[in-house]
Amino acid sequence: MLKNIKFDYKRMMQELNCSEIIAKILVNRGISEKDTAHRFLSPCREQLYDARLxxxxxxxxxxxKDAINRQLKILVVGDYDVDGVISTYLLYKTLVKCGAHVDYHIPDRVKEGYGINESIIKTAKENDVNVIITCDNGIAAIEQVKLAKELGIKVIITDHHDIPFVENEDKIREYIIPEADAVINPKQLDCEYPFKYLCGAGVVFKFSEVLYDLIGxxxxxxxxxxxxxxxxxxCDVVDLTDENRIIVKQGLRLINNTSNIGLKALFEETGLSxxxxxxxxxxxxxxxxINASGRLEQAVWALKLLICEDVVEAKALAKKLHDLNKERQEITSAGVEMAIELxxxxxxxKDKVLVIYIPDIHESVAGIIAGRIREKYNLPTFVLTAAKEGAKGSGRSIEEYNMFEGLLKCKDLLEKFGGHPMAAGLSIKKENIELFRKRLNENCSLSDEEIIPxxxxxxxxPLSNITMDLAEEIVTLEPFGKGNTKPLFADKKIRIQRAIILGSNKNVLKLKLINKNNRLIDAIYFGDIEGFNNLILDYYGEYEFQKMYEGIQNDINIDIVYSININEYMGNKSVQLVITSYRIS
Structure with missing residues (x-):
């Protein structure tokens, strides 16, 4: 799909002092106003919104602040994914800095499940906790907050998830907010904060700003x-636009000069030093x-790594996390193979919504496996596994299918569920799984065209238009991610001068391409090399195929979709294309 938005690009070029290519990329991302474009191209701390909104x-x-002044006990309750761990760390670090009497608790994924629960609240009461503050959870904890209030504990919720609701007979939604002492979530309908897509740690950062200001x-x-x-x-895969873009751009500068002993140990352990x-x-x-800690054991290991101030302990914790992640990768690969075979x-x-029940896989990787299967088949996918009671699992969707709405139509079959259009979690009785699968597919309106990737x-x-200046200009659009994807370009009838397979695992294809002006440009491809070779062989034959790998002039021409990178080697910089899709011309 080629974007072709009609716009006065010449005017934008003049206003921003940029190339027409950059102007087109910005407009493709919905950035067409001068002020918005300047904010995008030069994100800085001064552009952060007033937290008090x-x-x-x-x-x-x-x-x-009152609890700190009176030295009352405060408990931070987080979550076991990266956002939950980081949010917990930020709150704990902030409160310690402000002189609070504070402790933390991250629920065990398997034993306790997501979010604050009755057991945590009752234990908090036994430990004379006066204030509970949640992070990356709590917005759906209606009954739990009620219990805490009955026990005389004040509750502050900081969260970023969608607000829960009930539908009446006329399908009108009534949104339900827990009766906490303070509910801090920009997605509340009556919240005037201008940016609604912060992650949990983003909300905590804004809270810390205000608390620091009050404390002095x-x-x-x-x-x-x-x-x-x-x-x-x-890591929470929120859109890298607006305030999130500022947070990441500024944060990366700090990360690259971090003094955090735990992070430095993790960089060393993972080969990033x-x-x-x-x-x-x-x-x-x-x-x-970080995620592997909460998936396979306890997220508290990752939290302790961030808090850690001893180099030896940090190295041991970093190794533990890295080893757990390698174990998680092996478990995931085995689960993906089982799912494909099923x-x-x-x-x-034959289904357009996949529901795959694999009793023996670790429930913590169900979401990752669902994501991999979704990528392979380009279909909404749920992966379920056996739980203490019934089954539970996660789903990952495609843009054309609202997964949460799909679950709403099956809510009578489910024990619990929640999520977003693109991802969801659920628990279900085993005897309802097949009925759930059939209901989802009966209600699915996806057309054959919609499920084409x-x-x-x-x-x-054209490759002849690619220069180092353009490559460096594209760098100004970073960081790339969800909501600001790396720009993709295309060109036709590209000649391949030579192909070389690189890498210890022979998993990188390097191509030397020739543009229409007979200029050579390097390109790499990280996809299915066997599939690439088979296509060239089938279309052009063995003789042309061999000439391509020997660097002899050949008749092979391909169309490519690519991004532009700057390759640095031995102090030298060169432009390099990364091919994402291809076809025979």
Missing amino acids: MKDIEKGASII VDKSEAYELLEYAAIATV NKEITVYSLGFVIGPS IENSELK KVIIDMQL
Whole structure:
């Protein structure tokens, strides 16, 4: 799909002093106003919104300030994923800095499940806790908050998840807010905060800003927390737009100069020492290592790593997290293979919403497996596994299918469920699984066309137009991620001068391409190399195929979709394309 939005690009080029290519990329991302574009291109701390615009944030901070002044016990209750761990760390660090008498609790994924529960509240009462503050959870804890209030415990909720609701007979939704002393969540309908898509740690960062101000801590110390908020923002896969873009851009600068002993130990353990930490490093190396702790054992290991001030202890904890992540990867790979085998050898392959029940897989990787299967088949996917009572699991969707709405139509079959259009979690009785699968598919209106994978291309860009200046200009659009994807370009009838297979696992294909001006440009492809080779062989034959790998002039021409990278080697910089899709010309 080639984007082609009509717009006065010449005017935008002049206003921003940028190339037409950059102007088109910005417009493709919905950025067409001069002020919005300047904010996007030059994100800085001064552009952060006033935290006090968030509903109940001053009320919550005042309750904490009073508790600190009276040395009352405060309990932070977090969650076991990256956002939950980082949120817990930020709150704990903030409260300790302000002189609070504070402790923390992250629920065990298997034994306690998600969010604050009655057991946590009753234990808190036994331990004379006066104030509970949640992070990355709590907005759906209606009954739990009620219990805490009955026991005389004040409750502050900081969360970013969607507000729970009930539907009446006319399908009109009534939103339900827990009766806490303060509910801080920008998604509340009556919250005037202008940006609604912060992650849990982003909300905690705003809370810390206000608390520091009330206590009299210098604002610059609140900005130091952006380092950690950036990790959670990337790993929770929220849109990297507006305020999230500022948090990540500023946070990455701090991360690359971190003094946190635990983070430095984790960088060393995962091979990132002396390398630039990027969005990719956070999302695919650091995040999964933190997540593995909560998935396979206890998230508290990751939290202790961040709090740790002893180098020896930090190294031991970092190794533990890295080892757990390797174990998680093996469990996930085995689960994906089992899921594919089930689909290919059953009626499931006819479905447009996949419901896969694999009793023996670890419930903590069900969501990851669902994501991998969704990627392979481009279909909404639920992966369920056996639980203490019945079954539970996670789902991952495609843009064309609202997974949460699908679950609403099956709510009579489910024990519990929650989520978003693109992801969801549920628990169900085993005897209802097949009925659940059939109901989802009966109610599914996805057409054959809607389930075809789509590649969105920013523009056709001949290889002859690619320069180092353009590559460096594209860097100004970073950080890339959800909501701000890396720009994709396309060109046709590209000649391949030579192909080389690289990497210790022979999993990287390097191509030397020739543009229409006979200029060579390097490209790499990280996809299915066997599939690429088979396509060339089938279409052009063995003789042309061999010439391609020997670097001899050949007749092979392909169309490509690509992004533009800057490759640095031995102090030299060069432009390199990363091919994401291809076809025979």
